[in-house]
Amino acid sequence: MVVLPYKEGLSQRSRRVFRKHGIQTSFKPHQTLRNILVHPKDKRDILQTAECVYEIPCLNCEKSYVGETARVFGTRLKEHKTEADKASNKAFTRSQRKASVTGEVNKSAITDHVAEENHVIGWDDAKIRDREQNRKRRHIKEAILIRKKGANTFNRDEGNHLPPHTHDQPLHSKTPPTSSSSRKQTRSARVDQSI
Numbered sequence: 001m002v003v004l005p006y007k008e009g010l011s012q013r014s015r016r017v018f019r020k021h022g023i024q025t026s027f028k029p030h031q032t033l034r035n036i037l038v039h040p041k042d043k044r045d046i047l048q049t050a051e052c053v054y055e056i057p058c059l060n061c062e063k064s065y066v067g068e069t070a071r072v073f074g075t076r077l078k079e080h081k082t083e084a085d086k087a088s089n090k091a092f093t094r095s096q097r098k099a100s101v102t103g104e105v106n107k108s109a110i111t112d113h114v115a116e117e118n119h120v121i122g123w124d125d126a127k128i129r130d131r132e133q134n135r136k137r138r139h140i141k142e143a144i145l146i147r148k149k150g151a152n153t154f155n156r157d158e159g160n161h162l163p164p165h166t167h168d169q170p171l172h173s174k175t176p177p178t179s180s181s182s183r184k185q186t187r188s189a190r191v192d193q194s195i
Helices: 010-020 033-037 073-088 094-099 109-117 135-152 165-172 180-194
Strands: 002-005 025-028 050-057 064-072 127-131
Touching: 002 010, 010 025, 050 073, 050 135, 064 073, 064 109, 064 135, 073 109, 127 135
Parallel strands: 002 025
Antiparallel strands: 050 064, 050 127
């Protein structure tokens, strides 16, 4: 028996084709009243989310900022936005920017990016990438996400808790890493073949 979603016009034709080959078919509705009416949990507003790792993209380039906060994300986003707005009011042309080396230290890398590149930040496109209550684990998740994104971030550093660079390959590749014992077996097999 084959169960297919019901599609007007197509379902009856497919039933006839399956029947010719001796296969029974039944159809189920794509959308049910339960799917339409029942929503047991309200969706959480991302601005009210606390204890999270977040990403804020730049609208002018492919880069983004990765950060973490224990506080409510909306509060941290507002702080970033206020600081960046101060810097964007001081926006220069390229020649003015090169000529003025003021040595000002900004509070965040977002502000540096806005001031140095004259780029616009996608505040509305900010995303929560992960949630973690434990502070140390949250720092590690932030560092891993920064390392994963590589050159596509404008963070000043790689985060507070860096995994060793030996973990870089598993972060960037889609294939599972081989264990050291299987590598030793492969090497010994090559040595045996050469003898």
